[in-house]
Amino acid sequence: GAGVSQSPSNKVTEKGKDVELRCDPISGHTALYWYRQSLGQGLEFLIYFQGNSAPDKSGLPSDRFSAERTGGSVSTLTIQRTQQEDSAVYLCASSLGGSNGYTFGSGTRLTVV
Amino acid sequence: GNSVTQMEGPVTLSEEAFLTINCTYTATGYPSLFWYVQYPGEGLQLLLKATKADDKGSNKGFEATYRKETTSFHLEKGSVQVSDSAVYFCALNPSATDSWGKLQFGAGTQVVVTP
Numbered sequence: 001g002a003g004v005s006q007s008p009s010n011k012v013t014e015k016g017k018d019v020e021l022r023c024d025p026i027s028g029h030t031a032l033y034w035y036r037q038s039l040g041q042g043l044e045f046l047i048y049f050q051g052n053s054a055p056d057k058s059g060l061p062s063d064r065f066s067a068e069r070t071g072g073s074v075s076t077l078t079i080q081r082t083q084q085e086d087s088a089v090y091l092c093a094s095s096l097g098g099s100n101g102y103t104f105g106s107g108t109r110l111t112v113v
Numbered sequence: 114g115n116s117v118t119q120m121e122g123p124v125t126l127s128e129e130a131f132l133t134i135n136c137t138y139t140a141t142g143y144p145s146l147f148w149y150v151q152y153p154g155e156g157l158q159l160l161l162k163a164t165k166a167d168d169k170g171s172n173k174g175f176e177a178t179y180r181k182e183t184t185s186f187h188l189e190k191g192s193v194q195v196s197d198s199a200v201y202f203c204a205l206n207p208s209a210t211d212s213w214g215k216l217q218f219g220a221g222t223q224v225v226v227t228p
Binding site for chain 2: 035093102104105106107
């Protein structure tokens with residue numbers, strides 16, 4: 001597609017439920033990144049994919065967080081047993097690498113109640 | 114380690130005023146530097162970039178020069194408009210040899226431009 005697409009745009013879930021967030025990167029972008037942006041905070045790196053493998057998953061906050069990417073394209077970020085502190089905007093970006101920078105999606109706003 | 118420090122906001126100024134947002138960095142190697150902008154309710158957009166020392170990135174009237182001697186990449190615009198109200202993020206890609214590596218972002222600076 002023309003841009004990075006994320007779905008859903010908004011998600012409200014009850015504490016303890018599992019959620020799945022989806023990212024559809026720009027076609028041909030082999031690198032894909034997940035970040036989290038909490039209210040009033042900067043961007044927190046979560047995980048990075050090169051193709052279908054994740055060379056760097058150092059930012060995942062706990063083992064409740066996992067992510068996968070299939071076919072070198074769509075990625076899913078899964079949060080199990082959600083907690084209120086998981087409430088944030090989850091941003092996905094894709095890149096051709098190098099000095100090209102990232103193209104970000106509009107994000108998924110997750111609210112855990 | 115690698116880090117980016119940018120001035121805290123909010124920065125409030127009147128239309129047509131001069132804007133400067135300071136950004137300094139710490140990195141090993143030779144990073145690439147970026148400014149991203151996030152308009153209300155939207156995702157981040159790449160505003161400009163510089164890949165080596167003394168490079169000047171520019172876009173939409175904004176400029177930033179990669180200063181290796183002061184490890185800085187300050188963002189400037191000579192005459193801001195209300196539509197420039199947004200959050201601005203400075204970022205670095207730590208190493209030219211690790212071109213796929215994650216970007217390190219600053220905390221963001223909110224800019225509010227009043228008519």
